[in-house]
Amino acid sequence: MIATIITIGDEILIGQIVDTNAACISRALNSVGITVRDRISVGDDAPRIREALDRALAVSTVVIITGGLGPTKDDITKKTLAEYYGSRLVFDPQVADHVQRMLDRRGIAFNELNRSQAMVPACCQVLPNANGTAPGMWFERDGRIAVSLPGVPFEMEHLLEETVLPRLREHFRLSAVVHKTMITYGLAESILAETIAEWEEALPAHLHLAYLPSARNVKLRLSAYDVEREEAQREIDGQFARLEAIIPEYVLGYGDDVSVFRAVHEALIRRKRTLAVAESCTGGALAAEFTALAGASEYFLCGVVSYSNSAKVHVLGVRAEDIERHGAVSREVAEQMAAGVRRIAGADYGVATTGVAGPGGGTERNPVGSVWIAVADAEGVVSAKYTFGRLRDQNIERASAKAADMLRRRLSQREEK
Numbered sequence: 117m118i119a120t121i122i123t124i125g126d127e128i129l130i131g132q133i134v135d136t137n138a139a140c141i142s143r144a145l146n147s148v149g150i151t152v153r154d155r156i157s158v159g160d161d162a163p164r165i166r167e168a169l170d171r172a173l174a175v176s177t178v179v180i181i182t183g184g185l186g187p188t189k190d191d192i193t194k195k196t197l198a199e200y201y202g203s204r205l206v207f208d209p210q211v212a213d214h215v216q217r218m219l220d221r222r223g224i225a226f227n228e229l230n231r232s233q234a235m236v237p238a239c240c241q242v243l244p245n246a247n248g249t250a251p252g253m254w255f256e257r258d259g260r261i262a263v264s265l266p267g268v269p270f271e272m273e274h275l276l277e278e279t280v281l282p283r284l285r286e287h288f289r290l291s292a293v294v295h296k297t298m299i300t301y302g303l304a305e306s307i308l309a310e311t312i313a314e315w316e317e318a319l320p321a322h323l324h325l326a327y328l329p330s331a332r333n334v335k336l337r338l339s340a341y342d343v344e345r346e347e348a349q350r351e352i353d354g355q356f357a358r359l360e361a362i363i364p365e366y367v368l369g370y371g372d373d374v375s376v377f378r379a380v381h382e383a384l385i386r387r388k389r390t391l392a393v394a395e396s397c398t399g400g401a402l403a404a405e406f407t408a409l410a411g412a413s414e415y416f417l418c419g420v421v422s423y424s425n426s427a428k429v430h431v432l433g434v435r436a437e438d439i440e441r442h443g444a445v446s447r448e449v450a451e452q453m454a455a456g457v458r459r460i461a462g463a464d465y466g467v468a469t470t471g472v473a474g475p476g477g478g479t480e481r482n483p484v485g486s487v488w489i490a491v492a493d494a495e496g497v498v499s500a501k502y503t504f505g506r507l508r509d510q511n512i513e514r515a516s517a518k519a520a521d522m523l524r525r526r527l528s529q530r531e532e533k
Contacts, residue, residue: 308363469487
């Protein structure tokens with residue numbers, strides 16, 4: 117079963133808002149076995165909307181439309197759909213009553229603009245909107261279905277989950293679409309692909325592998341389309357189990373909420389160990405990642421942003437002569453920062469970052485993107501230098517993730533002993 121999503125609104129095309137609706141609809145349709153073939157965004161322009169409908173209905177059995185259902189003159193979706201289906205707008209008293217009750221509860225007067233929301237195409241099935249004033253609309257023609265939903269995300273999501281998906285299940289006999297995503301960290305996309313090439317080549321033709329790289333990780337998604345759900349899930353689980361045996365140290369887990377920070381978070385809680393961090397180039401980003409996770413108070417003791425050399429010396433106890441001799445971006449300084457924050461916080465682990473985030477400040481010895489990271493514990497300090505790129509935000513994100521990964525590996529070594 118193939119679907120197309122059409123999102124309507126000038127605000128999307130000019131970048132004023134991010135189109136989160138299309139992503140939500142894609143996930144929802146996939147969950148019931150409908151594959152999204154295309155996503156189209158158009159402005160508030162009737163000819164463009166009709167053109168998008170022609171294109172979508174030519175290739176898809178299901179079309180989901182969002183946006184342009186409000187009471188103002190720029191909201192033209194409803195009128196355009198009525199014309200497209202050779203129909204006219206008629207007054208729906210049930211919608212009018214619902215709109216008036218909602219406005220009464222909010223102390224808003226019911227005017228002609230609000231009344232216009234009760235005008236719906238005569239040929240559609242009205243889908244009551246419990247969370248808003250604009251109803252959804254269901255159209256059928258030549259075995260194809262188009263559904264128009266409000267653009268307000270929480271209204272759209274409620275109608276989609278509570279009304280549209282159940283209707284689609286009833287209307288069509290749907291086979292499953294199954295996805296599972298493995299989160300890896302520590303191998304660049306090209307190196308990862310090379311490492312698992314033999315496993316990838318052996319995948320059956322009906323399983324599709326996608327690489328999804330980012331500054332934080334590389335996701336590997338296996339997908340199966342038009343399949344029996346339980347059988348496909350077992351097969352995908354088996355394939356990923358074989359892959360885990362090939363790259364065990366690089367697998368963080370499964371699902372979009374998995375990250376290297378969460379892996380460390382869970383390991384520290386499990387082992388009942390504590391953490392303190394000292395940051396220079398990452399400017400508090402590392403501490404923010406951990407403290408954003410519920411339960412971080414069980415292990416996170418302290419974060420020091422020692423941006424200046426003076427703070428490194430007077431707060432963390434870094435030797436001034438070592439900064440003078442080796443520079444702030446050096447092994448010696450990173451290791452003393454990690455040991456210093458561990459000492460002053462009384463933590464089991466101390467992690468430190470010092471580097472050149474950019475865009476300026478680079479030298480021949482330490483170009484932009486150079487970062488020293490150190491991890492200190494009761495057995496000593498380990499450190500490493502990394503060179504990322506020239507983009508400041510990306511360097512901060514990558515350095516934070518790499519620092520967490522160094523700690524993750526240190527924790528793994530301790531668990532193996």
